[in-house]
Every structure is written in structure tokens, then in C-alpha cells.
Amino acid sequence: MTNHPSPEDIELIQRIKQRDQNALVEIHGRYRNLVYNMAMQVLKNASSSEEVTQDIFFQVWRWPEKWDPEKGRFTSWLLTVTRYTAIDRLRRENRQPPLSPHSLDHLAEFLAKKSPFEDVRRDNGRLLRALIKELPKEQRDIIMLAYFRGMTHTEIAEQTHLPMGTVKSRIRLGLQKLKEAWFEAMEQPSTEPE
């Protein structure tokens, strides 16, 4: 598990601070699909996701100093900003993608898919996906709703017609299990060859 920002990202952001547009082109080329994928996961709409993607990189250009390398990786910051921007947009549009049993299944479906990352994040992403898959479906679905739709306890209870106490306990128990399993797995030595 590494939280160190990559030297390339630090250099690119430094160049953007100096108003080097080639650095913006480079960082856009490097991460635009990543940003788009996160936006799409929240919005489920291609044109809205494209617009959010443009908006995110425009924000990077205007306020590059908002990323603090001391606080973590650039991609984590970028994806967090993307997630919140997409959720804000969902709220502004006053819509939620339909919440049918099918869509809940769809939310969980991606757990089986391959991560787009090719570095250490890939292994961590794969591990976390596997751990999420092991959660009881009712806990998993609600955690996914909270995380990728930005829904709160009350909103989830309204949408799913579940009692508030049930929603709260499912989120709490699911995340507790996930956290314990995650750190346990992280503490085990890697079995993969160096």
C-alpha cells in the first residue's frame, strides 16, 4: 500500500502551476479516462460524464495548488474531486439513476471486472473488490449506493423503503467487516514473487 505521490505527478502539477499548457495536455491524456470512468460510475450518463471530466481538468488548470502532495497521491485527490463533483451534479439535476433490483445488481457487477490500474493499485483494487464480493449482498448494495451515489442514511432509507435502523446497521456492519478483512490482508506477507 503506497501513499506516496509519484514524482511525475508532482512535476506535472508544478509545471501547471507555472502555466505550462503542455503539462495540462499531458496530465489530461494520462488521467482523462480514469476521471471519466469515475464520473460514469456515479452519473450513468456519457455526456454528463464528459462534461464533468472537462470540468475536473479545468479545475486542475485553475487551482493546481489544491492538491497537496503531503496529503496523498494525485490520483486519489483527482478521483475524490471527481466523485464529489459528479455527485453534486447528480443532486443539481435532481435525479438518481433508477434503483431497480437490476441496477443494484449492476452496481455490484463491476466487482468482477478488471481494474484499469496497472500498478500496485491494481492489486489493492483487486483485493478490495474480492473482499466486497464476500459481503452479504444486502450490505454490499447499500454501501455501493452510499459511496457511488453519494446517498446518506435517510436518502437510502427513502429510496430502498428500508427502515433507517436497517440501513445504518448494514452500512456499519459491512464496513466493519471490510475494514477488518482489508487490514488483515494487508498485514499478511505477499505471496507473489518480487
Added chain:
Amino acid sequence: MSTKRNTPFNSSSPNGVNCAQLRELIPAYSIGATDPQETALVESMLEYCPDAAAELTDYLVLADEFLYIVPPTRETHPPLDVPMPKLPPVKPTHEPAKIAQAPVILKNRPNNGRLWVIAAAAAITLVLFGGINFYWFDQVTQLQGDQQAMATQLATAQVAMLPINAGEVHHRDLLPNQEVNVSTNAHATMIWNSAREVGSLYVTGLPPLTADKTYQLWIVRDGESVSLGVFRVDDTGTGTLVFESPEPIEDFQHIGVSEEPAAGSPAPTTPHLVIGNI
């Protein structure tokens, strides 16, 4: 690393704050699922419950990892969103070597002359194959370079579109100034968003400049020029500038791009190469 705690779950802090209640909310809080009043409660109580704060740190690590499980709706690595044009097959300039049927060597009957001929044929064949391989390696390298250049141009064009996300969007074309010696292929498109007073310029066909020069974008009103920024173009003459305008662009009459010293100028020092009306 997970934080180990020995404090009972239903503990209270010395000042009477119910830390057990707080800890129940920590998992949901870490992924933003708490309602506003719960969020306020967590944030106001955290400083009194160090165990809960430590637990939150662990949950935030987990929440950070959630960012990386999003599936690739759109592939991450291929840099192009448009299909590559099909390039015509390249014909090699060298004819492939015609390899003669290998002579039969009879056992126990060494023939030094024949061996020499075989060795020479093998050497020639190796040289020819080496040449052909080198040729194809060169072709592949060149095609990869072309692909990289196209990807860069596409990314440049996409960056130029960043300001047009919302609000009232305008665009104007800038054409070659007939009064100066500039390529007729020179062209620029300026896009701006009057709601945000931001915009971009996308330029093609301008000659690359030496390191001591730059291009500068101007908006002109009653003979007064206001700079919107400097930019350079790549080897293909393509460049972009994303700018913020200090004043509403609609208050100006003309747009122009001039060649200036590397740091830019307070006012144009050379005639505009491409021009347009607002």
C-alpha cells in the same frame, strides 16, 4: 496498518461525550453516508474521542481504496478515442533474399569448397535479413511516432475544449492576416464562455518559433490591446492557450495573434499573424 484499541466499545470520554454513539457513525461518516446532523455530530465530538478518531483514520484509508475499484467504462491506456486511420502497407525497398535449396552434404565426405559456399550464402542471407529487419524496425518506429503525434494533437484539442462546459459559449475563427507574410494554412479558433470569462485558443499552421520567441493572443478595443496570454506551437504548428479574460470579451472588437519575445509583451510589437472580429 490497522489501529489496535483496547478501550471498551461503549466507552465515554472523561467529559461525558458518548464516544460509543460516535463510533457507530464512524464507518458511514468515512464514506460520506451520514446525514448532515450526524456529520455535524461526528465532527464536533471527534476531538473528545481519540479512539474514534484513530478508527476513522483506518476507515478513511479504506475509503481511499474504494476510489480504485471503479471498472474501466472507457479503457485507460489507449490514448486515442478516435480510430486510427488505416495506413497503406509499406513496401520494402529490399527484395527478400531468395534462399537456395540447401545442398545435401554427404556423410563422411567433407568438402571444404562447398562448406565455404554455404557459409558465404548464410552470411549474405543474414546480412539481407538484418537489413530487412532494420527497415521494418524503422517503419514501425516511425508509425509509432506518428501515432504519438496524433495522440498529442488530439489531447491538445481536447484541452482546448475545457472551458466550454457550461454557460454561454462563443467562438470565432482567426484567419491569416493578408498584410503579413504568413502561411495560408494558419488558422485559429477562439472559444470563450461569457459566463465565466474563460476561454481557449486552438491554433494550427503557425510556424514553430525559436526559444526566444512566443506567440501572444490579444483582444483589441479602440486600438488598445489586452493580452490574454502567451503560447507556443509544436512541430506541426499546433498549439493551445487556455485563458481567463480580465474584462468581458464582448466589449472588444478584434482578436489577433502576434509573435513576441519569449516572456510576452505589454503591447504587440509585431503585426498580427491571424486576426478575427468579435
